Amino acid sequence: MVAYEAEQRVRVPALRAGWLRQTFVHWAFPPDAVQALLPEELVVDEYEGSAWVGLTPFLMADVRPPAVPALVPGLPTFAETNLRTYVRHRDGTDGLWFLSIEVACPLMLVARVVGAPYNPGTLSVSLNGDVVSYAGSRRVGEASYRLVVRPGDPITPTERDVWLISRWRAYTRRLGMLWETPVEHEPWPLAYAAVDVLEETLTSAAGLPAPTAEPLVHFSEGVRHVRLGASRPRVTAPGPSGE
Structure with a gap:
């Protein structure tokens, strides 16, 4: 079941960061329409x-290996x-399941090795x-x-808010395998948000039809204690018949 707090501990993270100013x-x-885009x-x-489908811009802050504290100066922060x-x-x-990921930091492109759909571009927050203003264009x-x-x-x-926002693993596909990346962090602090401007072509670029209804919008100042686990192949145990 979807849960408000992390469903698992990431005891040995591969990466630590904060996710800030997220809408x-x-x-x-x-x-x-969405099933057609899934493995x-x-x-x-x-x-x-x-x-x-969610469009979620934010700042990736204090990105670091697990043993490095957040107070170390010079840690990368990017949109x-x-x-x-x-x-x-x-x-x-x-x-x-990520339909696309836009990123301003080329170092994150290494995650393509497990199928994460990173696209380098020019982004701002x-x-x-x-x-709060966000903008981006794919390179x-x-x-x-x-x-x-x-x-x-x-x-x-609400129940729907938790269902939409509190997810604790991401799936990707690469080399004929499904991969799973676990995540742990504190619960999202949420606020209402009014939209002044919304222009985007990411949904159509992903192969979706144009949205027909007004969106549901939330804002969060963010979570500062994100622990991303190592991606691993997702292997489904065989049933009793060996299938």
């Missing part, structure tokens, strides 16, 4: 009969933006008074976005 923009889509091992995770959807492995385990191709939001009052997450 979650979610649209409902027909499940068939055969995964099925769309539906909420009230819809698949959901990243994910386009993601919500899935279940055919054994029932829930997680994320800026704060001006009570307004290759025409995919881009611009988002301006005004965070509001803190909220207590």
Whole structure:
């Protein structure tokens, strides 16, 4: 089941970081439109009969190996933006599937080795008074976005909010195998957010139809104690018949 707090401990992280100034923009889509973009091992995770796709820009802060403390000066901080959807492995385990990941730091491209769909580009996150602005354009191709939001009052997450935002593993596919990356961090502190500007072509670049309804939007100041585990092949145990 989807959980508000991490479902597992990442005792030996491969990477530590903070995810800051994150906005979650979610649209409902027909499940068939999203299922067509998934590998055969995964099925769309539906909420009230819809698949959901999230555009999530943020700052990746204090990125470091596990033994390095966050107070060390000079740790990299850069913008990243994910386009993601919500899935279940055919054994029932829930997680994320990234349709695309835009990143301003070329070092993150190493994650392509396990199939993470990183695209290098020019990205920015800026704060001006009570307004947070995000922008990005892919280095290759025409995919881009611009988002301006005004965070509001803190909220207590609803069941749907937890379902959308609190996921603790990501799936990728590479070399004919499904890979799983676990994550652990404190619960997201959420707030309402009003949208001043929303322009994006990431959904169409991923092969989705244009969103037909207004998005659901949340803002978070972020989580500072992110522990990403090592990616590992996801092997499904054979059933009693050996299938």
